[in-house]
Amino acid sequence: MESLVPAWLVPARSQSPTWKSPGSTRIAQHESTRVKRFKQLFGGTSLEESVEKSRGGAFSALRDLFRPGVKLDEDFWEELEDTFIMADVGPYLADELIERARESIAAARLEAAADAHGLVEELLVEQLPAQSDTLRRAEPLTVVLMVGVNGSGKTTMSAKLAHWLQEQGHSCMLAAADTFRAAAIDQLRVWAERVDVPLIAQQPGADPGAVVFDAVDSALARKASHLIVDTAGRLHTKSNLMDELRKVQRIAVSRVGADAIEALLVMDAITGQNVLNQARIFQDAVSLSGLIITKLDSTARGGSVFGIARELQLPIKFVGTGEQLNDMDEFDSTRFVRALLGEPATA
Ligand SMILES: Nc1nc2c(ncn2[C@@H]2O[C@H](COP(=O)(O)OP(=O)(O)OP(=O)(O)O)[C@@H](O)[C@H]2O)c(=O)[nH]1
Numbered sequence: 001m002e003s004l005v006p007a008w009l010v011p012a013r014s015q016s017p018t019w020k021s022p023g024s025t026r027i028a029q030h031e032s033t034r035v036k037r038f039k040q041l042f043g044g045t046s047l048e049e050s051v052e053k054s055r056g057g058a059f060s061a062l063r064d065l066f067r068p069g070v071k072l073d074e075d076f077w078e079e080l081e082d083t084f085i086m087a088d089v090g091p092y093l094a095d096e097l098i099e100r101a102r103e104s105i106a107a108a109r110l111e112a113a114a115d116a117h118g119l120v121e122e123l124l125v126e127q128l129p130a131q132s133d134t135l136r137r138a139e140p141l142t143v144v145l146m147v148g149v150n151g152s153g154k155t156t157m158s159a160k161l162a163h164w165l166q167e168q169g170h171s172c173m174l175a176a177a178d179t180f181r182a183a184a185i186d187q188l189r190v191w192a193e194r195v196d197v198p199l200i201a202q203q204p205g206a207d208p209g210a211v212v213f214d215a216v217d218s219a220l221a222r223k224a225s226h227l228i229v230d231t232a233g234r235l236h237t238k239s240n241l242m243d244e245l246r247k248v249q250r251i252a253v254s255r256v257g258a259d260a261i262e263a264l265l266v267m268d269a270i271t272g273q274n275v276l277n278q279a280r281i282f283q284d285a286v287s288l289s290g291l292i293i294t295k296l297d298s299t300a301r302g303g304s305v306f307g308i309a310r311e312l313q314l315p316i317k318f319v320g321t322g323e324q325l326n327d328m329d330e331f332d333s334t335r336f337v338r339a340l341l342g343e344p345a346t347a
Pocket residue numbers: 008148149150151152153154155156157178184231232233234294295296297298320321322323327
């Protein structure tokens with residue numbers, strides 16, 4: 001029987017030839033108390049796994065830096081900066097963080113690294129834009145546009161959001177505005193059936209603007225609270241495709257008003273620092289209201305989140321942490337930073 005457990009969830013050491021069935025009992029044996037604690041914290045089944053991975057990577061070095069006995073000397077600052085850069089925080093931000101940490105630590109007259117842990121935690125939380133409501137709620141309908149480059153996770157996240165909204169008692173619909181490939185429409189159809197939400201789709205090649213126009217009509221007629229529009233992945237350099245996105249947004253705005261639009265840029269955490277330029281062009285095309293960072297489970301460098309969010313000054317609304325419906329979470333800066341940094345090492 002095919003395993004219900006996706007491969008990425010199985011710890012790497014379990015994927016050996018002797019490893020037979022990645023069943024839940026066996027996985028449970030691999031769970032550290034830390035993972036269990038994070039499971040309690042996040043109430044989900046996978047964000048903690050993803051964050052654990054980031055902590056196992058560059059961020060675990062950060063945690064080690066704060067162990068008892070380490071002095072706040074030049075070596076410490078150098079190592080801290082290297083660790084930030086390794087974690088994909090980006091060189092400029094790393095530099096600035098170090099400057100600010102130095103100032104705060106000098107002002108607080110701290111000498112031991114272990115005492116500086118809380119301060120660095122605060123500094124990292126401050127880098128992330130203030131939280132906003134997870135999703136707008138406009139009457140009678142909120143239209144959620146999912147935009148982004150190819151393969152960033154738009155379709156998967158559209159389904160996850162539909163499921164998330166439904167679980168909260170909202171009535172939601174999906175619109176297949178990625179009309180480039182028949183497979184894209186089919187992919188969303190499979191998700192819509194799984195989540196059990198109505199899908200509005202047209203033939204492959206149809207005008208995405210027309211799909212959105214029809215979908216808004218249907219959503220209003222059925223009194224849905226949210227319409228999630230899955231758009232085609234596009235490179236920011238293709239101006240005709242960016243114009244198409246503008247048109248889709250214009251149509252949605254003309255039907256429900258600008259305040260009822262949630263335009264979310266879906267970015268994957270793996271691409272790191274080099275997506276900033278792309279993001280700016282998307283922001284110009286469809287005044288974005290927030291970010292979704294996907295694939296946090298697939299990277300050991302959660303630091304890119306800081307650079308992306310700070311540069312764009314947009315709230316991170318959700319994170320994707322796997323390929324299954326429940327592999328998502330609402331973003332919370334403090335919880336995210338705490339999960340990355342963990343408790344200071346005690347030995
Ligand atoms: N590990 C992991 N994989 C993800 C996540 N989100 C999506 N994926 C996978 O990434 C791949 C692309 O996801 P899609 O949702 O199809 O991405 P998309 O942005 O709709 O792609 P296009 O429509 O081709 O632009 C699929 O194999 C997904 O299963 C995530 O949070 N974690």
